Amino acid sequence: MAIIGVIGGGAAGFFAAIHAAQEGAQVTIYEKTGKTLSKVKVSGGGRCNVTHAAYQVSTLVKHYPRGAKFLKKAFGKFQVKDTVEWFESRGVKLKTETDGRMFPVSDSSQTIIDLLRQEADKLGVEVMQKSEVQQVTATDEGFVLTINDSTTMVDKVIVSAGGSPKSKSYDVYKKLGHTIIDPIPSLFTFNTPAAKLKQLPGVAVPNVQVRIEGTKLAYEGPLLITHWGVSGPVVLKLSAFGAKWLHEQDYSTNVHIRWVTGMKEEEIGQALRTYKQLHPKRKVSVHPLFDLPKRLWEHLIESAGIDSSAKWSECVKKQINILEQHIFCYILQMKGKTTFKEEFVTAGGIALNEVNPVNMESRLVPNLFFAGEVLDIDGITGGFNFQAAWTTGYIAGKSTQKL
Known part of the structure; x- marks a missing residue:
């Protein structure tokens, strides 16, 4: 059984963890703050704008100022219809508003949070809060994660740490050899x-x-x-x-x-x-x-x-x-x-030419995967950033067991 460490307890992190665990892995989410899914909580004024009714990939990719070409390949594996089916098949019905934004029928982001936590819990995903990953060291056996000044060993790593306005936040991945596109505000x-x-x-x-x-x-x-x-x-x-x-x-x-x-x-x-x-x-x-x-x-x-x-x-x-x-x-x-800090979106992050969009694996470090806004991907307002999170999280999680 593969042991997988997921860095970041946001939408992409939970989705990646759930799909890695479904493939039989032992998964732990490491979240540096004291709460998970905080962006999901405040999204859409507390209603959670899950996705957008752009069912054609050619239409969907037009809503990403950065990362459209990369996402076009990824959306071939998991797109809007798949997101809707995933949530609705688990009892969370979605509705489409006149502008195309899609929300849970409950009009409460807590519905989405509860489902993600329940799915993760059902699959045995462990969630460690206040656990900051300070360093990731690649070895022949896997990765050594330095967390709160202590270390743990994992076979594979999924980085879903979210965007940050500070370049320093990406230093952990820079040390692994990845290029960081300087983060700047978007939205x-x-x-x-x-x-x-x-x-x-x-x-x-x-x-x-x-x-x-x-x-x-x-x-x-x-x-x-x-x-x-x-x-x-x-x-x-x-x-x-x-x-x-x-x-x-x-x-x-x-x-x-x-x-x-x-x-x-x-x-x-x-x-x-x-x-x-x-x-x-x-x-x-x-x-x-x-x-x-x-x-x-x-x-x-x-x-x-x-x-x-x-x-x-x-x-x-x-x-x-x-x-x-x-x-x-x-x-x-x-x-x-x-900028509204709770809904802060960054342009910048991990350079996309160093990540394979087919499986979200690093082209530089085997068994290192990326998902979500930590990548140099951002969408406009309207559910597009969450769709990118679900898609990249799904692919990263599934791909951990296919290598």
């Missing part, structure tokens, strides 16, 4: 300290276009205005695909927001002028156009120099032109980012 909100827009926290717009000035990066989706700037799925997606560029700019750039999509600038202007002609006596502030939230509309007319008590007939050409510009291309100055 963060844009801070706009000088923007008056911050005075509208809580205002949400269902579909806007956000573009990063000086790049080709532009996406459409829901946007949320916060106390510190802008957030929401469209911003998080931009932060993921623009992670390296934004890091190089020290998170200082201009962001362009198009509040109304599907219309050219001149069409927006024409709509404003037509409304003015049809309703000259109406107060501009009272009737928001283009289905924009009232507070946002009031902000936009104020920024165009239109008084809150003004009627449409009182608006001069210059004010209409400015309002048109602000609806079509509202410029925000980004200065910094905000």
